[in-house]
Amino acid sequence: MSEPIRVVVTGAAGQIAYSLLYMIAKGDVFGPDQAVILHLLDIPPMMEVLQGVVMELADCALPLLRGVVPTADPAEAFKDVSAAFLVGAMPRKQGMERKDLLSANVKIFKVQGEALNEYAKKDVKVLVVGNPANTNALVCSKYAPSIPRENFTAMTRLDQNRAQAQIAAKAGVPVNQVYNVFIWGNHSSTQVPDASHAKVITGPNTAISAADAVKNEAWLLAEFIATVQKRGAAVIAARKMSSAMSAAKAAADHMRDWFRGTEPGKYVSMGVVSDGSYGAPKDVVFSFPVEIKNGKWSIVQGLPINDFYQQLLTATGKELEEEKAEAFSVINS
Numbered sequence: 001m002s003e004p005i006r007v008v009v010t011g012a013a014g015q016i017a018y019s020l021l022y023m024i025a026k027g028d029v030f031g032p033d034q035a036v037i038l039h040l041l042d043i044p045p046m047m048e049v050l051q052g053v054v055m056e057l058a059d060c061a062l063p064l065l066r067g068v069v070p071t072a073d074p075a076e077a078f079k080d081v082s083a084a085f086l087v088g089a090m091p092r093k094q095g096m097e098r099k100d101l102l103s104a105n106v107k108i109f110k111v112q113g114e115a116l117n118e119y120a121k122k123d124v125k126v127l128v129v130g131n132p133a134n135t136n137a138l139v140c141s142k143y144a145p146s147i148p149r150e151n152f153t154a155m156t157r158l159d160q161n162r163a164q165a166q167i168a169a170k171a172g173v174p175v176n177q178v179y180n181v182f183i184w185g186n187h188s189s190t191q192v193p194d195a196s197h198a199k200v201i202t203g204p205n206t207a208i209s210a211a212d213a214v215k216n217e218a219w220l221l222a223e224f225i226a227t228v229q230k231r232g233a234a235v236i237a238a239r240k241m242s243s244a245m246s247a248a249k250a251a252a253d254h255m256r257d258w259f260r261g262t263e264p265g266k267y268v269s270m271g272v273v274s275d276g277s278y279g280a281p282k283d284v285v286f287s288f289p290v291e292i293k294n295g296k297w298s299i300v301q302g303l304p305i306n307d308f309y310q311q312l313l314t315a316t317g318k319e320l321e322e323e324k325a326e327a328f329s330v331i332n333s
């Protein structure tokens with residue numbers, strides 16, 4: 001058993017954290033041999049609620065959990081952390097787009113970027129979940145210049161998981177038989193769920209394309225894309241609250257793969273600071289298919305993209321550039 005690592009979860013008294021903390025503390029993310037000390041950040045009015053979460057974590061009697069630090073102080077929360085789940089932010093309500101949260105949330109990520117810069121380990125891996133996640137991740141990275149930009153990522157894994165589940169249901173196979181469906185661009189309704197490279201496992205050493213498995217190309221190009229793009233809104237309409245259990249699972253998947261790597265030939269979606277690959281605008285946080293080895297992600301290069309998807313990629317990239325401009329005008333106002 002190695003030394004415990006310190007992991008911060010912000011918004012620790014909120015909905016997503018309620019599921020996520022358990023997954024981290026029981027070893028789903030950093031593995032069964034990695035002990036953790038959880039730092040729980042929330043705002044001062046939530047400290048009493050947070051005490052209830054602390055009690056429940058103790059009552060789970062989890063052997064990997066070696067300490068819990070509940071706090072409203074970013075300096076204490078980010079001190080010496082190796083991983084940061086930035087969840088704390090306002091969720092959208094029915095009828096809103098995620099970018100409508102920019103003015104409420106973006107300043108949180110400036111403050112937390114500064115705190116990461118000052119107090120976290122220099123190799124900290126940061127996952128931004130709070131919406132609008134891509135642009136918040138970009139802001140956070142800008143205010144943490146001493147930490148490499150590739151250490152700041154935004155969550156599009158929930159969209160990928162949704163896409164995988166849709167294809168599995170349509171093909172009539174368990175979800176783990178579907179791979180290489182991924183998400184391009186923004187975690188917004190312009191995101192591009194792309195099944196054109198997806199495969200469905202049909203036997204011990206055989207796989208076919210998702211198109212052959214679902215036998216319905218028109219569905220893959222229209223209803224599938226729209227369902228995944230609008231799934232967050234559909235959950236809000238039904239639950240009257242935004243997704244939480246599935247968001248926590250996706251955050252755990254994202255950080256697990258980042259720390260522990262991806263299987264050869266199997267790609268995952270991550271919002272990362274764009275280098276302009278596939279014609280995406282540079283210097284926005286854009287979701288790409290990535291492979292991960294030794295704790296480092298790299299964008300999968302050379303995938304053929306047809307005109308249909310290329311146009312969608314251009315639109316989601318444009319939205320990210322607009323969000324970026326708005327975010328910095330809010331911060332500078």
Ligand SMILES: NC(=O)c1ccc[n+]([C@@H]2O[C@H](COP(=O)([O-])OP(=O)(O)OC[C@H]3O[C@@H](n4cnc5c(N)ncnc54)[C@H](O)[C@@H]3O)[C@@H](O)[C@H]2O)c1
Nearest residue numbers: 011013014015016042088089090091129130131155158247
């Ligand atoms: N990227 C994704 O796929 C995805 C999925 C689901 C939800 N989200 C987003 O995640 C965020 C959190 O959702 P939730 O359902 O847990 O919301 P929630 O309202 O249940 O919890 C948010 C928590 O954050 C806390 N908080 C607010 N400001 C803070 C700050 N400055 N520092 C620390 N904590 C702070 C709040 O007090 C609250 O306890 C929302 O922005 C939501 O839209 C993103």
Ligand SMILES: O=C(O)C[C@H](O)C(=O)O
Nearest residue numbers: 092098131232233242243
């Ligand atoms: O849709 C939302 O506002 C929450 C989250 O981003 C989601 O995709 O479920």
